[in-house]
Amino acid sequence: MVVTGGGGFIGSYLVRRLVHDGWDVAVVDTMIRGDISRFRDVADHVEVFDCDVRDEESLVNAFRGAEVVMHLAAVNGTENFYKRPELVLDVGVRGAIAVVNAGREADVPDLVLASTAEVYQTPPIVPTPETVALTLPDSLNPRYSYGGSKIVSELIAFNYGQEHYRKVQVFRPHNVYGADMGWKHVIPQFAVRALEAADSSEHRPVPFEIQGGGNETRAFCFVDDVVDGVLTMYERGGHREIYHIGNDEEVTISELAKRVGDSLDVKLDIRSGRGAAGGTPRRCPDITKMRSIGYSPKISLTEGLARTVPWYVEHRADVVDNELM
Template sequence: MAKRVVVTGGGGFIGAYLTKRLVHDGWDVAVVDSMVRGDASRFAEVADDVELFTCDVRDQDALEGAFKGAEVVMHLAAINGTENFYKRPELVLDVGLRGALAVVNAGREVGVPDMVVASTAEVYQTPEIVPTPETIPLMLPDSLNPRYSYGGSKIVSELIAFNYGQDHYRQVQVFRPHNVFGPNMGWKHVEPQFIMRALAAQDAGDGAFPIQGDGTETRSFCYVDDIVQGILTMYEKGGHREVYHIGSDEEVSVRELAARIGKIVGVDLDIQPGEIQAGGTPRRCPDISKMRALGWSPTVGLDDGLERTVAWYREHRNDVPANDLM
């Protein structure tokens, strides 16, 4: 008999890819998602094999019904997207904090043995060590800046997972994904915004491409299929009450990312530096040696992943949703 897994936020970007992979791997899969920001069409190809609970992740009673019989709950539900951190911080915090509490308490009530919780690289903001190991101190630089609504909620989510889960779960694990990208990832992240602007520049015959900051800021971008494989490897081979950085350790500047996207789109971009929003991080790149020790490492190169992502957004460029949370 197939083991049951529940994915909260299964209509979200990473959640939907994870849901599809779990179905293909033979799990009995349930998804919890309010579909306020998620979209069930993301896992349409396996929808007949997924039990969908359209409820709020903050509703513990509803979660208990969804979690019954589950071997593991993989909690990915959150309000993501940098624009949302600045514009909807109260909602980001409410879903993040109350959702984490409801999830761990519902799992305890119905006897779920294993819990996997998604965190973020935003929990350590501007690290002193790059590439950054899991042992770095977590940091909230400025409680007045709404940007930290997300990172702050994830710091508390990690505390909730490990402390509430200490005596009630067989295995609790936290993963911190680093700049995940891929087709159908939404519209409020750097890759889709750059792609859409590059496509618009191509249409206009004008390569002017303003960016935030001077473009020397760095990130490491990891394709979504690699992230999903990392989550499953962590769950299968990782330890109890452990944190894992899942991402690429290839550090790329924002200027180079824009140039690579422009090359794939087929437009020569004139990258123009601009003001940077307060709270940005100059460098971000994970140390993934802990995941490598489990036998996992990224396999999809940045250009390959960007080509797949550009192709999707080129095809769906007129599908920008009315929902301002997307």
């Protein structure tokens, strides 16, 4: 099995699980944004190809002999969507074309593509099923660089690959979190900001501003549950199918901030702020389709935060090197 983006957050958890499950695993990743240390405990059992996911010729070499390619390589993170949209689009779209073409050239039978909930932006139905219409609300807003690239990637996977692949599947992970997920996401940013606010403020509870009114909701899914979902989908799911993988435990952003504070033993005075343009007021996946093939998330948000936040406390000094500030 080949995992593109195997040095990334979800990719590295997937690589470790695959090795533990007995797969022969290869990783395609330049490690410019990924980090091989994320799967250091199984690195001796992984073949690493240091090549750009847009380099089709190199991908063919990496893919030969593989049963399945799981394409996870992307430039993720909300800050990147706004600040580096050209790179987000280039890696997303050109990478998808290169991966699908290389898989055909290397005679790989199965293809799994990681998409995103961003493909449907503000959904008309919540919890949201796989059949919802995909939307791009405003092509002038760089926020949609990521969602737009994933819409195109889904089309590429299903249409470029329909003449070759035995199985093509797309999964849309929803608000995945866990230790070492990077710094440009809401949970690590809340954790670091809460610690800084507690250190610098004499007020108790500690003043803590969030984007928007705080009533916006998300349904966060711990990374181990997502990996379990991906493997369940591949084993039991169908050809040319899309699956929403996540948790349907919905929580407001203000409640999330409170729970992050609680996990740090810091009581927060949560204050609303200006919302980001293009933000989605509510997001929660309908995971009925995944449940029908045997998937069920096991880790609650409270338990997941207890596994996640301490990692960010321990690595707090690293934030300076990760451009959070």
